[in-house]
Amino acid sequence: MTANLDVALRQRVFDTVLLILPRVLGREIPAIADSTQLRGDLGLRSATTLEVLLELEDSLEIQINVEEIGQANMNTIGDLADYVARHSTKD
Amino acid sequence: MTFIDEVAVYLPGHRVSVADLAGQLGLTAMQVRLFGKFLGFAEVRRDRDGTLADLLYAAAAELKALRGREHLVRYVVHARNLPVVAPYPLNPLHEVSERLGLGHAVTFTITHHACATGLIAIDAAGRLLAADGDSDGLALVLAGEKAFTHDAQLVAGMSIFGEAGAACLVAMNGESDRLLSYACRTRGEFDGRLESQPELASKYEEEYPLSLTEVMLAAVGQAGLRLDDISLILPHNVNAVSWQRLSRRIDFPVERVVLDNVPVTGHAFCADMLINYTTAMDRGLLRPGDRYLVAAAGTGATFSAMVFEH
Secondary structure, three states, X not given: OOOOXXXXXXXXXXXXXXXXXXXXXXXXXXXXXXXXXXXXXXXXXXXXXXXXXXXXXXXXOEEEOOOOOOHHHHOEHHHHHHHHXXXXXXX | OOEEEEEEEEOOOEEEEHHHHHHHHOOOHHHHHXXXXXXXXXXXXXXXXXXXXXXXXXXXXXXXXXXXXXXXXXXXXXXXXXXXXXXXXXXXXXXXXXXXXXXXXXXXXXXXXXXXXXXXXXXXXXXXXXXXXOOOOEEEEEEOOOOOOOOOOXXXXXXXXXXXXXXXXXXXXXXXXXXXXXXXXXXHHHOOOHHXXXXXXXXXXXXXXXXXXXXXXXXXXXXXXXXXXXEEEEOOOOOHHHHHHHHHHOOOOHHHEOOOOHHHHOEOHHHHHHHHHHHHHHOOOOOOOOEEEEEEEEOOOEEEEEEEEO
């Protein structure tokens, strides 16, 4: 786990989330940005967001520590990417 | 005054892992991992051959303080999540009462607070005893249910139910756990079927931590205390991650939230608080004079919290 923001990892997280979301949601998604709301714009529930994290772990071969994740980390895609980039370790 | 005289728990010996339940519950491999890694579930108990009456009786029969005092029991109350559990004219609660030698007691079920019903049952038992004015009178509160349908086994993406029995002897006086306060709020706008109503489910998820926090702090305040005075939280076992988030939200150390049983028993309907109480006792987490908070949420939705002094 790192408290510092790994910028390169953050970008990979963002790019990978774009690939994961249609599969997890079972539908195509509109163009998204850092500020896209996970709940409001995409209709993600908490459990679905956690599923996205599991998919990220598999795709990026990382382990994400979720013990510190809160609602503030799941508001937007940017928030989620920030959290993952700060709270993960390489497999 | 309402006191908890004694608590007893029965955990069936048969254990089933979440992975083994996947086929039956329609869980994908990813959802099994989700339940394990994030939500904190590993296995649940199943009383394969036992009935609901067997489950409740097994717990109540362990109450040492009940022996020889059966004649003092005025009420037998089942705190229940599921509104209907047996076809008429079967009545598992009457059966339990008879087997315990409590056929003389007034016997009824409280429901519609879903998994928060255990708290209102204890409160109601104490109020009934107080209204009767019989200082020796006792009430037996029972909790625990059979996970006999798909809906009684799973809340998708949130919780897995297990079978366990719990029994609690409520008295008007004593030296054990004294009820200091009870706060409860029902949010009827969340009545519905969350699995098939995504907008309702999303709104509920948003409101859940706010409303649960509200009643927890209300109960602490009604007891004339601050959160710093609370030594322990006995939660409902809906899952681990929601309590990790909530404890951070209220700045309460998660190590002092008794989450030991989430991976062991799953969410045992209204029995969680009593199961977690026995765990707290077994681990020596409660000392005389400690004040602790019990909290639960029930879909539908009811949020409840109680403060006790040990």
